[in-house]
Amino acid sequence: xxxxxxxxxxxxxxxxxxxxxxxxxxxxxxxxxxxxxxxxxxxxxxxxxxxxxxxxxxxxxxxxxxxxxxxxxxxxxxxxxxxxxxxxxxxxxxxxxxxxxxxxxxxxxxxxxxxxxxxxxxxxxxxxxxxx
Ligand SMILES: [Zn+2]
Ligand SMILES: [Zn+2]
Numbered sequence: 001x002x003x004x005x006x007x008x009x010x011x012x013x014x015x016x017x018x019x020x021x022x023x024x025x026x027x028x029x030x031x032x033x034x035x036x037x038x039x040x041x042x043x044x045x046x047x048x049x050x051x052x053x054x055x056x057x058x059x060x061x062x063x064x065x066x067x068x069x070x071x072x073x074x075x076x077x078x079x080x081x082x083x084x085x086x087x088x089x090x091x092x093x094x095x096x097x098x099x100x101x102x103x104x105x106x107x108x109x110x111x112x113x114x115x116x117x118x119x120x121x122x123x124x125x126x127x128x129x130x131x132x
Contacts, residue, residue: 002036003090005125007043010051016040017055019080024057028074032062037090038078039123054112054123056081056089083117090122 006026008016015021024038036059042051057078064074083089093101093109101109101121109119120129 002031002033003039004030004032004036005039005041005123005127007045007050008040010042010044013040013042013053016057016078022078024076024078026074026076028064028072032059032074032076034059034062037081038076039118041123041127050124050127050129052112052120052124052129054118056083056118083115085116087117088119088122089117091119093119093121 006024012021016024024040026032038057038059040055040057042053043049044051058081059076060079061077062074063069063076065071066075069075081089087094088109091100093099095116098108098119101107101119105121109121112118112120112123
Protein backbone atom coordinates (compact mmCIF):
# COMPACT_ATOMS: atom_id res chain seq x y z
CA UNK A 1 0.00 0.00 0.00
CA UNK A 2 1.48 3.30 -1.13
CA UNK A 3 0.55 6.88 -0.42
CA UNK A 4 0.42 9.19 -3.43
CA UNK A 5 0.22 12.96 -3.06
CA UNK A 6 -1.48 14.41 -6.12
CA UNK A 7 -2.36 17.89 -7.26
CA UNK A 8 -6.07 18.30 -7.96
CA UNK A 9 -7.46 21.22 -9.93
CA UNK A 10 -10.08 23.34 -8.12
CA UNK A 11 -12.72 22.55 -10.79
CA UNK A 12 -12.58 18.85 -9.81
CA UNK A 13 -11.78 19.15 -6.13
CA UNK A 14 -15.33 20.03 -5.08
CA UNK A 15 -16.91 17.20 -7.06
CA UNK A 16 -14.50 14.64 -5.65
CA UNK A 17 -15.02 16.03 -2.17
CA UNK A 18 -18.81 15.77 -2.45
CA UNK A 19 -18.39 12.28 -3.99
CA UNK A 20 -20.10 13.20 -7.25
CA UNK A 21 -16.83 12.32 -8.93
CA UNK A 22 -15.53 8.86 -8.00
CA UNK A 23 -12.93 8.45 -10.72
CA UNK A 24 -9.56 10.02 -11.16
CA UNK A 25 -7.66 10.00 -14.47
CA UNK A 26 -3.90 10.30 -14.08
CA UNK A 27 -0.69 9.81 -15.98
CA UNK A 28 0.41 6.27 -15.14
CA UNK A 29 3.79 7.15 -13.72
CA UNK A 30 3.61 5.94 -10.12
CA UNK A 31 2.56 2.31 -10.28
CA UNK A 32 -0.89 2.99 -8.87
CA UNK A 33 -2.44 -0.09 -7.28
CA UNK A 34 -5.72 -1.07 -5.70
CA UNK A 35 -5.81 -0.15 -1.98
CA UNK A 36 -3.27 2.65 -2.46
CA UNK A 37 -4.09 5.91 -0.70
CA UNK A 38 -4.44 9.16 -2.60
CA UNK A 39 -3.94 12.45 -0.86
CA UNK A 40 -5.63 14.90 -3.20
CA UNK A 41 -4.27 18.39 -2.69
CA UNK A 42 -6.26 21.30 -4.05
CA UNK A 43 -3.95 23.12 -6.48
CA UNK A 44 -4.62 26.02 -8.83
CA UNK A 45 -2.55 25.68 -12.05
CA UNK A 46 -3.17 29.32 -12.95
CA UNK A 47 -1.56 30.68 -9.83
CA UNK A 48 0.67 27.59 -9.32
CA UNK A 49 -0.41 27.45 -5.67
CA UNK A 50 -1.86 24.94 -3.24
CA UNK A 51 -4.96 26.20 -1.45
CA UNK A 52 -4.03 24.29 1.70
CA UNK A 53 -7.06 21.98 1.44
CA UNK A 54 -6.61 18.24 0.94
CA UNK A 55 -8.53 14.98 1.30
CA UNK A 56 -7.90 11.25 1.46
CA UNK A 57 -9.33 8.70 -0.95
CA UNK A 58 -8.70 4.96 -1.26
CA UNK A 59 -8.14 3.38 -4.69
CA UNK A 60 -10.65 0.56 -5.28
CA UNK A 61 -9.82 -0.20 -8.93
CA UNK A 62 -7.20 0.73 -11.51
CA UNK A 63 -8.02 0.64 -15.24
CA UNK A 64 -5.16 0.81 -17.73
CA UNK A 65 -4.53 -0.18 -21.34
CA UNK A 66 -8.18 -0.05 -22.22
CA UNK A 67 -9.91 0.82 -25.47
CA UNK A 68 -10.62 4.55 -25.54
CA UNK A 69 -8.11 5.26 -22.79
CA UNK A 70 -5.01 7.06 -23.97
CA UNK A 71 -1.87 4.91 -23.53
CA UNK A 72 0.09 5.92 -20.47
CA UNK A 73 -2.99 6.96 -18.49
CA UNK A 74 -4.99 5.21 -15.77
CA UNK A 75 -8.52 5.64 -14.54
CA UNK A 76 -8.76 4.99 -10.83
CA UNK A 77 -11.99 4.35 -9.01
CA UNK A 78 -11.81 5.88 -5.56
CA UNK A 79 -13.80 5.75 -2.37
CA UNK A 80 -14.09 7.81 0.76
CA UNK A 81 -12.27 6.08 3.61
CA UNK A 82 -14.07 5.48 6.87
CA UNK A 83 -12.54 7.96 9.27
CA UNK A 84 -12.82 9.11 12.83
CA UNK A 85 -13.13 12.85 13.18
CA UNK A 86 -10.44 14.45 15.31
CA UNK A 87 -7.63 12.01 14.48
CA UNK A 88 -5.41 12.09 11.41
CA UNK A 89 -6.15 8.97 9.32
CA UNK A 90 -2.46 8.60 8.45
CA UNK A 91 -0.33 9.63 11.44
CA UNK A 92 -3.12 9.36 14.06
CA UNK A 93 -2.26 12.69 15.63
CA UNK A 94 -5.02 14.53 17.48
CA UNK A 95 -5.70 18.04 18.73
CA UNK A 96 -4.08 17.13 22.03
CA UNK A 97 -1.21 14.93 20.80
CA UNK A 98 0.74 16.21 17.84
CA UNK A 99 4.26 15.57 19.09
CA UNK A 100 5.23 13.43 16.10
CA UNK A 101 4.31 16.19 13.61
CA UNK A 102 6.35 18.71 15.58
CA UNK A 103 9.30 16.30 15.52
CA UNK A 104 8.86 15.80 11.78
CA UNK A 105 8.22 19.35 10.57
CA UNK A 106 9.27 21.55 13.48
CA UNK A 107 5.78 22.90 14.07
CA UNK A 108 2.33 21.70 15.08
CA UNK A 109 0.07 20.60 12.24
CA UNK A 110 -3.39 21.89 11.43
CA UNK A 111 -6.41 20.18 9.87
CA UNK A 112 -6.66 20.46 6.09
CA UNK A 113 -10.25 19.20 5.77
CA UNK A 114 -13.45 20.20 7.56
CA UNK A 115 -13.89 16.68 8.98
CA UNK A 116 -10.58 16.89 10.85
CA UNK A 117 -9.30 13.57 9.54
CA UNK A 118 -6.17 14.69 7.71
CA UNK A 119 -3.38 16.84 9.10
CA UNK A 120 -1.14 19.29 7.26
CA UNK A 121 2.03 17.36 8.13
CA UNK A 122 0.70 14.31 6.24
CA UNK A 123 -1.10 16.14 3.42
CA UNK A 124 1.77 18.42 2.46
CA UNK A 125 5.19 16.92 2.95
CA UNK A 126 7.58 19.60 1.89
CA UNK A 127 5.20 21.32 -0.54
CA UNK A 128 5.02 25.09 -0.22
CA UNK A 129 1.50 25.99 0.84
CA UNK A 130 0.35 29.56 0.62
CA UNK A 131 -2.31 30.57 3.08
CA UNK A 132 -4.07 33.24 1.10
ZN1 LIG B 1 -1.19 13.32 10.02
ZN1 LIG C 1 -0.16 16.61 14.05
